[in-house]
Amino acid sequence: MTKEQAILLIDMESFYASIEHVENPEYAGRPLVVSGDPNRRSGVILAACPLAKAKGIQNAERLYEAQQKCADVVVVKPQMQKYVDVSIRISKLIGEYTDLVEPYSIDEQFMDVTGSQRLFGSPRQIAHIIQERIKHEMGLRARIGIGENKILAKLACDLFAKKNKNGVHTLAKDMIELEMWPLPIGDLFGVGKKMELHFKSMGIRTIGQLAQTEGARIKEKFGLHGQVVWMSANGVDYSPVTRAAHAGRKGFGNGMTLPRDYVKKADLHVVLLELCEEVCSRARHAGKMGATISLGLNGATHVEKRSIHRQLTLPIETNITMEVFKGVNKLLERYWDGFPVRRVSVGITNLQSDQNWQMSLLDDNENRDRLSQIGYVMDQIRDRYGKVSIQRASSLTQASQLLDRSKKIGGHYK
Known part of the structure; x- marks a missing residue:
C-alpha cells in the first residue's frame, strides 16, 4: 500500500451489547443481548455479545428463539440515545487523526489517513492507536480493516479483522486473489x-x-x-471518504410501522400528516424543497399481502407540510382501496434550494410565503423545546403516533 492510499474502516464489536456490558458490571461474564422489545417474546435481537453468539444466538432472530438456545441470557432494553452518544464520542476520537471521517452506520466509520502518516505512523500503527484508545477510554473493542479504498477496507474488516485475534487486517489489492x-x-x-x-x-x-x-x-x-x-x-471502488457523503441526497423520506391495522381513512390521515411534518421539517433544516411526492402503504388482507407505492409531481417545489399532505392525500384517494394498512411511508424528491421560490400567477403567493415561514418557526420551537412542544390537533387523537415516536430513535426507544 502506498502512502497515497490509506483507508480505515472502524467497526465496533457487538456495539449495543458491549456498551451494556461496560455500563452494567453485574453482567460481566454472562451472555447478553439487546432486544427490540424485551417484554415480548416476539422481540428481535438487535445485538448479541460474543458470549451470546457462542451459544448460537444471532442478530435479527426472534427473542424466544434466542432464549431457547440460552435460557439464562441477559435481555436488555435498547437505549438508542446512549448508543448515539457513544458513536459521536468515537467520531470525535478518530477525528483527532484525520478530518476525513465518514460515518457508515452507527457502529462503523471510514477514515482516510492518507495525509496523517507523517504525524501518526503507518496505517496499521494508526489502527492500533485508535483501537487501544477506544478500549482504554470507553471499554469497547474495535475491529479495523485497512485498504487502498473503501471497499477493500470494508472487506478487510468483515472477512478478516473480525476473525483475527488482534482485530486488525490489511487487504492490499495485489493480495485479493x-x-x-x-x-x-x-x-x-x-x-x-x-x-x-x-x-x-x-x-x-x-x-x-x-x-x-x-x-x-x-x-x-x-x-x-x-x-x-x-x-x-475485483477490489475496485472509486468513491472517496468525505465528510459530505450525504450532502448530495436526492430526497427525504420517512416511514413507520403502525401498532395495529389502520382501516379508516381518517386514522390514516392523522399518521400521514405526522409523516409529512417530519419529512418537510427535515427538508427545511437542509434548506431544500421538493416537487415529487411519494406515498407507500403496506398491509394485508386475510388472503394476501397488499402494498402500493405511488408518486406525483407538483407544479411547484415545496416544503410546506400541508401542500405535501395534500399531494399525499390525492395519492391515497386515487390508489388505496381500503385494505388494512400496517406500514406507511412518505417522501419528497426532485429537490432544489429553498431560496429559489417560484412565483405563480394562479396561487396566493403571499399566503404561501406565510405558510412557509410558519413551518420554519415551528421547527425552531421543536428544536428548542422538543418534538411534541407544538403539535397539530389531529395528533391528540387515538390514531396519532407522534408521542410514541418522539420517544424513539431509529424506531427504538431512546
Missing part, C-alpha cells in the same frame, strides 16, 4: 441469499469466479447492483 478470491460468493459484501442462489445457478461459487466473469454479463443480469458487486470482487 490469494486472500479473498477462494472465499464463498456468499461472503462478499452486497451478496444476499437470493443473489447467492442466482450466482450458484450460473456456476459462480467463489468470489474469484465472480471476479473472473465478464462484468457486462453480470450487469446485464443484475443491473447496477450487479456491476457494483462485480467491482467489489
